[in-house]
Amino acid sequence: MEDNLVNLSPTAAKKEITVLVPEMHQVEELLYQTLAEAQGTIGEMGTYFLNSGGKRLRPLLIILSGKATAPLTPEREKNLIAAGAAVELIHMASLVHDDIIDQSLYRRGQPSVHALWGAKGAVLAGDFLFAKAFDILVSHNLFSVLKLMVLAIQEMCQGEILQSEQLFQTGQNEKDYFQRIEQKTGTLLAACCQSGALITQGNLRQVTGLKNYGTYLGYTYQITDDLLDFSGNSLDLGKPVCQDLRQGNLTLPILYLLQNQEAGSWVRQVIETKRLKPHHCAEILKILREEGFLLRTEEAAARCATMAKNELAGLSPSLNRTLLEIILEEALKRTS
Numbered sequence: 001m002e003d004n005l006v007n008l009s010p011t012a013a014k015k016e017i018t019v020l021v022p023e024m025h026q027v028e029e030l031l032y033q034t035l036a037e038a039q040g041t042i043g044e045m046g047t048y049f050l051n052s053g054g055k056r057l058r059p060l061l062i063i064l065s066g067k068a069t070a071p072l073t074p075e076r077e078k079n080l081i082a083a084g085a086a087v088e089l090i091h092m093a094s095l096v097h098d099d100i101i102d103q104s105l106y107r108r109g110q111p112s113v114h115a116l117w118g119a120k121g122a123v124l125a126g127d128f129l130f131a132k133a134f135d136i137l138v139s140h141n142l143f144s145v146l147k148l149m150v151l152a153i154q155e156m157c158q159g160e161i162l163q164s165e166q167l168f169q170t171g172q173n174e175k176d177y178f179q180r181i182e183q184k185t186g187t188l189l190a191a192c193c194q195s196g197a198l199i200t201q202g203n204l205r206q207v208t209g210l211k212n213y214g215t216y217l218g219y220t221y222q223i224t225d226d227l228l229d230f231s232g233n234s235l236d237l238g239k240p241v242c243q244d245l246r247q248g249n250l251t252l253p254i255l256y257l258l259q260n261q262e263a264g265s266w267v268r269q270v271i272e273t274k275r276l277k278p279h280h281c282a283e284i285l286k287i288l289r290e291e292g293f294l295l296r297t298e299e300a301a302a303r304c305a306t307m308a309k310n311e312l313a314g315l316s317p318s319l320n321r322t323l324l325e326i327i328l329e330e331a332l333k334r335t336s
Contacts, residue, residue, distance in 0.1 A: 059084025065196030159183025186218025
């Protein structure tokens, strides 16, 4: 059954995951129960965002990492579900705030929270979601998980600031890029995997391996996402193609291109004007395709996925370990 998971549509895959990982249904119930307790507008905002969809990747990583590490007891299962709901609330809060920062009017093809309720309300809604996440972790005495999540949030904030400082800066390199995506994406995924293993009391090799798996998964996911900015379909992505580049966010394909002696000089000049026009983007996209920079980026994502898979060596063969491997395949094949 699990071998066919990568071929399913997102909706079908989510249903399949609920069958293979029944704890995900309980995470969903806890999320709705938590937001139902909030009264008034702030509860409406949270429920609206929850209903807008999402892959629920982060709670899934917590549960799979825990189950792949050791057998579940009722207490461990309860704590994995609580941690899964908490991290999804943290993720939701970060997206609400991201949309305000980016002035994005749409999220997943629907109006963003701040587009409907205003920036002030959206900021407070995001803060509320963070607070509810922390409350869940504290009420379940998951203080080690709380510490990991707080550190991850700090890194995410630093990554966002670093990205804003590096906009249109053509002097940055691959090291800068990987530092940024580790802070923005990898750290939280690593914290999820590490948390699952800690809850089920995994050994040092398992905890470290799953933490590293999460980091490399974050690289894989983000590189693929950056690749889709040039090769994806705007309807699938829910945003225009080349939007990141127009906003000055220089991702891995562009950094590869800038290293090219022939085309790199012209592209650098265009980017530094901070006024990329549609014909500039079209020409840059043509160069990326013809000179093999998109293919090179695909290969970089595949290498990160391989490194992530290698980090699972400390886990015994199981359905849960297989699902962690399938998540890597899905990250490479995603179209949105």
